[in-house]
Amino acid sequence: MLKNNEFIDKLRASGLRPTKQRLKICEVLFNREKTFHFTINDLAKNISEQLNEKISLATVYNTVHAFKEKGYLKEISINSNKSYFDTNISDHHHFFDEDTSELIDCDNEDIEEINIKKNITGKKINSVEVLIKIASDNQNQK
Amino acid sequence: MLKNNEFIDKLRASGLRPTKQRLKICEVLFNREKTFHFTINDLAKNISEQLNEKISLATVYNTVHAFKEKGYLKEISINSNKSYFDTNISDHHHFFDEDTSELIDCDNEDIEEINIKKNITGKKINSVEVLIKIASDNQNQK
DNA sequence: TCAACAGTTTAGAATAATTATAATGTAGTT
DNA sequence: AACTACATTATAATTATTCTAAACTGTTGA
CATH class of the missing domain: 3.30.1490 (Dna Ligase; domain 1)
Incomplete structure (x- = not known):
């Protein structure tokens, strides 16, 4: 369970600006007891349910890929029409x-x-x- | 190295009609020394290079899926934008x-x-x- | 042999996930 | 405050794949 400040530090430390969209995505992905698996669509839906103003789908894609690059997410090798990600790295x-x-x-x-x-x-x-x-x-x- | 007649028998035996498209695809896929990996696009390109009249892309999809159902092909689990198949079952x-x-x-x-x-x-x-x-x-x- | 029928093929449209674009917005620095 | 590089956004573009409906063909059985 990380707090907002910790997310900010973590993002900055890896050269990513702590924007409000990224912080929200951090919260949804990492502020949990257990790790989990998701698709971009799952995540976008999850966010829009929790949020009044929406985050653009393109931003969700960008952020997930950025987080994967930085090693905060893993992509799972499975042949499906969509990509699966894992917060358990x-x-x-x-x-x-x-x-x-x-x-x-x-x-x-x-x-x-x-x-x-x-x-x-x-x-x-x-x-x-x-x-x-x-x-x-x-x-x-x- | 199977002959055309053997492909015909094999197709019939598994309830697939031996059409000329399917026989051509059999030839390209199974008439080889070594097994190999391919995408639908690879296969379609391979066929069109060897053939004057072309086989519709939809037929290539249909046939590959039919062959997979019957166990003549395996799909490989890899997260890519396209599906990979293997003639090594x-x-x-x-x-x-x-x-x-x-x-x-x-x-x-x-x-x-x-x-x-x-x-x-x-x-x-x-x-x-x-x-x-x-x-x-x-x-x-x- | 040939008619009938179910299975196939086909071109093109539709769908769905993802990426590209280019304009606007914002964090961090001076 | 102003500048700059990085981010976000809506939308268009792209790509693989599936759907559709009409035309075609292998098989069966009279």
Whole structure:
């Protein structure tokens, strides 16, 4: 739970001006107990429900991308028509529920360490993301 | 290396009519030594280069999705503005080169078995996909 | 063989997410 | 206060993909 002043400092420290739009977005994204997953549309809706004056969709895009650049958000690799983001920037993986299109965190304790034996010369590994697609188990219960 | 007749049988066997468009797409996709990755656009371009009369883009979409339904293609989970498909339908993972946007197979021998400890009640695991993002290692060579 | 029908193809329109544009606004500095 | 670079905004543009409805074709069975 950060306060407005802390957001201001954090933004300034990373070279982003603390505008009122960015502060509002910080509040919506980071002023929570738990991390969560969202799409740009989710976020824009969330903001407009909480706010009288609206924030332009372009600003939401700009801000989310800026926050991602600065490492305050992670983009999740899933092939969907829209992009998913995560406020949990720690190293972790995901379940994707194909019935509900819902993302669920899979913490590192829930998965054995992944050891990649192959090496691509001249390249370094930036990230290793596991996506576990799940769906209702009805088939097997017949 | 399959012949035209074999494609016809395969299509019929899975309830798809062997039209000349589908046979051409089969040829482009499956008449090769090695499996490969592609986007719809790649495929459409590839076809139009090899063919005088063109295949409608809608048909390419329809066919790729039909082939995916039947299990002849796999879609790769990567967050990009476009969808990537793979003619290698075996269980395997991918490197994604962020410099070139190129996908590289990571065979199962190249990665230790992934053991998921967490269980989501009432849900079965449909797939486990690992995406390893890589990029040039120049930074470290300074 | 051929008519009938369901499955396919097609061009083009529609949709949806995202990015670009260019004018206006604002934070930070002098 | 004034200047400047960065931000926001509405809107247009772009891009991948899906939809639509008409024309076409593979298959079946008389």
